Amino acid sequence: MTQDDLTIADPKMRAHGVNVFYGDKQAINDVSIDVGTDLVTAFIGPSGCGKSTFLRSLNRMNDTVASARVTGRIELDGEDIYAPSMDVVQLRARVGMVFQKPNPFPKSIYDNVAYGPRIHGLAPGKADLDGIVESALTRAGLWDEVKDRLAESGTALSGGQQQRLCIARAIAVDPEVILMDEPCSALDPIATAKIEELIHELRGKFAIVIVTHNMQQAARVSQRTAFFHLGTLVEYGKTTDIFTNPRQERTKDYITGRYG
Amino acid sequence: MAIVNDHTVKAFDEDLNRLRGLISEMGGRAEQALLQAMTALNTGDLALAAQVVEGDRKIDALEAEVEQLAVQTIALRAPMADDLREMIAALKIVSVVERIGDYAKNIAKRVALMDQTRSIEAIPVMMSMSGIVAELVHDALDSFAARDADLAVRVTVRDKIVDDFYNSIFRTLVTFMMENPKHITESAHLLFIAKNLERMGDHATNIAEMVHYVVTGERMEERERGETPEGSAAAEQEQG
Secondary structure, eight states: OBOTTOOOSSEEEEEEEEEEEETTEEEEEEEEEEEETTOEEEEEOSTTSSHHHHHHHTTTGGGGSTTEEEEEEEEETTEETTSTTOOHHHHHHHEEEEOSSOOOOSSBHHHHHHHHHHHTTOOSSHHHHHHHHHHHHHHTTOHHHHTTOTTSBGGGSOHHHHHHHHHHHHHHTOOSEEEEESTTTTSOHHHHHHHHHHHHHHBTTBEEEEEOSOHHHHHHHOSEEEEEETTEEEEEEEHHHHHHSOSSHHHHHHHTTOOO | OOOOOOOSSHHHHHHHHHHHHHHHHHHHHHHHHHHHHHHHHHHTOHHHHHHHHHHHHHHHHHHHHHHHHHHHHHHHHOOOHHHHHHHHHHHHHHHHHHHHHHHHHHHHHHHTTOTTOTTOTHHHHHHHHHHHHHHHHHHHHHHHHHTOHHHHHHHHHHHHHHHHHHHHHHHHHHHHHHHOGGGHHHHHHHHHHHHHHHHHHHHHHHHHHHHHHHHHSSOOOHHHHTSSSTTHHHHHHHHO
């Protein structure tokens, strides 16, 4: 793996020597990577390369898989997220996640966004909660489209709107990191463009890590790109370098479509 | 030369091969135009000179075809990494090859204007110079076809020989003009021709530099070329 001149002065998250096992099978092998606070980091690689597994280890989503085991160290602001003292619920509020398929709760648009702030006790009164909902929906670029129908079900929205609703839901608890696992793969090009524009606007407010199969998307939205293959991190670099002049033969073969 | 795997999408390789084929053909035609223009100059063969002028249309047409194919491939295949670098280089290389063709045409057009000058002693030296320039053009395009960065570096190194030829011919012609004021017009034409040859060598160098970038992803360093900044020797000579 080449690291070039990629020192991130104050990484939001830092993984060191991370291995992930599902039972006897090792899905991630000795991955070390720093995620920058003000950057969008893209994870790319063929199916089964471990990029989603690694993404999920960043907010302990793998805890829900009984056979999954993580070794090595993953830090959020220098704090070991796998330490016994770490509150997983709090962790997932700080490190939010958006999934491949939009998964709004079968509740109203308002309640979808208000759910997190309510359970985390972020809004003392109704006015505070209204403010949080409006702000989250606005930041997710959805407010103008839904402000007159907040009581309607979130599942009644279009796919692209549902995905932005899920992003609004993640933003509402004021996270520090947002993990996105192929957030656009179920969306049409226009909805995709809106999400990409949203990612661009959210950059700097949250550290963003996105897993995508669409290399053009990785090229468009990210400043750092990590290429995974067979559970290892093959190359991590500036997105412009990875897509114009990758250092590793495997990276080049993958991004130029010679893989396989 | 690195071993390059095929693309999963075979049609992409077909597009790339077609593009490389067109560029090779264009380079071959430009090289031939140069050699024919110089033969026409040396022998006073006006028919051959006319053939060079006419043949330049085909070179121009090939440039347009490569441009169209490259733009189309960029739009449809979204090439990345070395493929992307090759597309961009292809676009730049064909415009340089087109210029080389124009210089050959320019030489051919001068043949008719100077039928009394076969005895000027600079001409045999210019024939030798043109042989080297043709080799440089040939090797530069070969280095592109083969993705051979070492060959590209050797082209840029050899361009120094062409510059030396030019300086020597410049001096010879200036002396000749002082001694033979009646032949100043013809000599001036020969000077332009020598300058054309020198520029063609520079263009071959430009192609080689682009090939180096395509293959390695790095711009060629001055020290790899082993020379002083571009054209300084020639420039000094002209001022002197």
